[in-house]
Amino acid sequence: MSSSKKSVFLGTGLPYVDVNDISGKLIVIEGTDGVGRTTQMEDLRQWLEVQGHGVVTTGWTRSPLMGKAIDEAKSGHSLNLHTFSLLYAADFADRLEHEIIPALKSGFIVLADRYIYTALVRAIVRGADEQWIRDVFGFALVPDAVFYMKIQIENLIPRVITTRTLHERYWANGSGEGMDYWESGMDLKLGEDFYDSFIEYQRRILVEFERIAKDYKFKVIDASKGFEEVNRKLKEGITALLEESKPA
Amino acid sequence: MPRLFEQEHPYPGRLIIVEGIDGSGKSTQLQLLQKWLVSLNYRVFFTEWNSSALVNETIRRGKKKNLLTPTTFSILHATDFADRLMHLIIPPLKAGMVVLADRYVYTAFSRDVVRGVDPSWVRSLYGFAVKPDISLYFRVPIEISLRRILSGRTTLKFHEAGMDMGFSDDPNESFTKLQGKILEEYERIAVEQNLTIIDASLPISIQQGTIRKIVQEKLKEYKPMPYLRKKENVYVE
Numbered sequence: 147m148s149s150s151k152k153s154v155f156l157g158t159g160l161p162y163v164d165v166n167d168i169s170g171k172l173i174v175i176e177g178t179d180g181v182g183r184t185t186q187m188e189d190l191r192q193w194l195e196v197q198g199h200g201v202v203t204t205g206w207t208r209s210p211l212m213g214k215a216i217d218e219a220k221s222g223h224s225l226n227l228h229t230f231s232l233l234y235a236a237d238f239a240d241r242l243e244h245e246i247i248p249a250l251k252s253g254f255i256v257l258a259d260r261y262i263y264t265a266l267v268r269a270i271v272r273g274a275d276e277q278w279i280r281d282v283f284g285f286a287l288v289p290d291a292v293f294y295m296k297i298q299i300e301n302l303i304p305r306v307i308t309t310r311t312l313h314e315r316y317w318a319n320g321s322g323e324g325m326d327y328w329e330s331g332m333d334l335k336l337g338e339d340f341y342d343s344f345i346e347y348q349r350r351i352l353v354e355f356e357r358i359a360k361d362y363k364f365k366v367i368d369a370s371k372g373f374e375e376v377n378r379k380l381k382e383g384i385t386a387l388l389e390e391s392k393p394a
Numbered sequence: 395m396p397r398l399f400e401q402e403h404p405y406p407g408r409l410i411i412v413e414g415i416d417g418s419g420k421s422t423q424l425q426l427l428q429k430w431l432v433s434l435n436y437r438v439f440f441t442e443w444n445s446s447a448l449v450n451e452t453i454r455r456g457k458k459k460n461l462l463t464p465t466t467f468s469i470l471h472a473t474d475f476a477d478r479l480m481h482l483i484i485p486p487l488k489a490g491m492v493v494l495a496d497r498y499v500y501t502a503f504s505r506d507v508v509r510g511v512d513p514s515w516v517r518s519l520y521g522f523a524v525k526p527d528i529s530l531y532f533r534v535p536i537e538i539s540l541r542r543i544l545s546g547r548t549t550l551k552f553h554e555a556g557m558d559m560g561f562s563d564d565p566n567e568s569f570t571k572l573q574g575k576i577l578e579e580y581e582r583i584a585v586e587q588n589l590t591i592i593d594a595s596l597p598i599s600i601q602q603g604t605i606r607k608i609v610q611e612k613l614k615e616y617k618p619m620p621y622l623r624k625k626e627n628v629y630v631e
Contacts, residue, residue, distance in 0.1 A: 158518075162464055162510035211461045215452045228476035228522050229448060236449075236469040243463045275396075281518035285465055 156262070157284015163247065165287070170200075170250035171391065172287055173384060174261040177295030178351050179329040180306040181369050186295075186380055187259050193381065194255055199388075202249040206260035209240035220328060231269040235282050238262060242286065250287075262286045263294075263362060267354035271347070272334065291387050293380055294359060295369035299349050306344070399499060399523040400587075407487035408616055409524060410609065411498040414532030415573050415580065417539030418594045419601070423532065424496050426602045427609065431492055436613075437622040439486035441478065443497030448477040457553055464510040471502055472519045483524065490619045499523045500531075500587065504579035508572065509559065528612050530605060531584045532594035536574050 154165050175183045175190075187203060194201045207216055216233050219225055225233070249256050262283040269279040297305075312324035325340040327333075331347025332340065359366065367379045403409070410427070412420040424440075431438050449470050456462040456470070486493050499520045506516045544550075544566065552558065555565040556572030584591055590608060592601055 158512035158515035160465060161512050211456050211466060212452060213455075215449065219448060226476065226480045229473050229480070232469055232473035232476055232519075233449070236452075236466050236473060239463065239465045239469055240461070243465065244461075275521070278518065278521045281515065281521070282469075284512075284515055284518070 153288055155284065156286045156288055157281060160243070160285050163243065165247065165251075168247070168250045169253045171255045171291075171387065172246065172250060172258065172289040173255060173387070174258045174263075174289040174292040175295065175380070176260060176263050176292055176355070176364065177369060178297065178302065178348055178355065179326070180302060180311075181295045181297050182305065182373070182376065183259050183295060185373065186377060187257055189377060190257060190380060190384065194257075194384075200252070200254040201257060202245070202254045203257045203259065204241055204245055205258075206264060207234065207237050209237045210244070211240040212237040225333075227269070227272055227274055230272065231265060231274055231279055231282065234265045234268075238265065238283075239285060246287070258289070261289060261292065263292070263355070263358060263364075266358060267351050270354050271331070271350045290391075291383060292362060292364050293383055294355065294364035294366050295376065296355075296366050297352070297369040299345060299352060301370040302348060303345075307341075397517060397521050399520065399525045401525055403487070403524045403527075405484070405487035405524070406490035406619065407493055408491075408528075408613065409483070409487060409493045409495065409526040410528045410530070411495040411500075411526040412530045412532065413497060413500045413580065413589065414534065414594060415536075415539050415577050417542035418532035418534040419542070419598065420530070420532045420594070421496050422598065423530075423592070423601055423605060424494055426598075427605055428494055430602075430606055431494075431609075437491045437618065439482075439491045439493045441482045441493065441495050443495070443501055444471065444474060446474045446477045446481070449473050460558070464506065467509060468502065468506040468511050468516055468519065471506075475499065475502070475520070476522065479523065487524065490622055492613075492616075495526070498526060498529070500529070500580070500583050500589070503583050504576050507579050508575045528609060529587065529589045530592050530608070531580065531589035532592050532601075533581075533584070534594035536570070536577055538595055539573065540570060 154168075175187060177183050191201050191203055212233070216237060219229070219233060246256050246258070265283065266276075266279055270276055306325070306329075315326065316322065316324045323340070325344055327340075329347075330340045330344040331350075332343050334343070334347060336346040337343035358364075365383055367376055367383075369376055412424045414420045428438055428440060453462075453467075453470050453474070456466065462470075483493055483495065502520060503513070503516055507513050550565045550569050555569040557565060557568050559568070559572065561571040562568040583589065592604060594601065
């Protein structure tokens, strides 16, 4: 079955880029901070490579073009609603054009740890116009599958606040913060301290993820379950995807 | 998003912008307008395209290492603009001043589309931009603008000449092609966005006379706040 009928881009696309010869698969793992995406990604990569697939993984931010620009802008806390979103858009565009699309053209499976949906919900929670932010990311490719690791706030708390994570950040990274400033939405002044702010910020993020899930055809995975079960669900989903696109 | 640059802004100040290809003489005209407005005791705030600190370094590095694509080029300039809008344009507009901007979002609409991005995408990208009260587009035949620019200097810089676009290996020829395409886009935008067209091939003083009439008319109902009546002495040379 041919998949050429489906739309390639989420919006206006990249008019100067030829995407007709894409043969790889773009698989996205989405979910909020601390939900366990990265651990799953590592395992999925191994698993796919053992099966003989070429795999490229890509994260969110830190492209060669943007380098430390985002971190620096964030540390100055001088970002406004639009610059916040646009810096991420530039970073993503750089990775899309220089990393993701070339890999897909070469037939790799691209595993993306987060995608534009993270940027959408973060922007919306900060008060951005929803149509604006969707249009901005209209140059993004439609993924072949988006696995959304869904979690409730009460299940997220014990994952984020552990002896290890807080100490690592506070001592080793030298940030002087136990919880992350941005993951706690401290720029929004939602609570007295990091904890209160984190709860309220993440609650809002989860609501927005939930709201856009249908629009973007998320495959929902219950991330409150243990690693093994989440892992099994992800592998089932990916296997099904790879099966259906196998040449007959 | 509702394209804010297509709706009247709510601020007490006035925003006047100039647009046109390089060598159209827009900056000269804007400076003359500034002198005149200041002489009439208006509080004037002047701002230029592409001068903020937020992404300057990234753009410079991207150009030098040839990392920029049409899309990242476009987004980075929009980021820069969003930053300046927030810090340099909206505060004086809220304070009720007359803000003069040398180039505005139409610069991005024309240049970025020539570089290859989708026309409607770049308009959405700048959807948060404030609509100017007066937008002056300096229309000039390409030969005149080229003569003005190329007579003043011997070499064009790589990106300035559009050498990254593969029009030609000759910088002057490449620049001519680039400017011609940008001019075409400007003409489209002028109609679409209802810009006020100034014939930039006319003598400087004649153009300025036309501009002052347009501005005078538009500032008729503009009543500066009492606290702005004191004479400004910071941004004037």
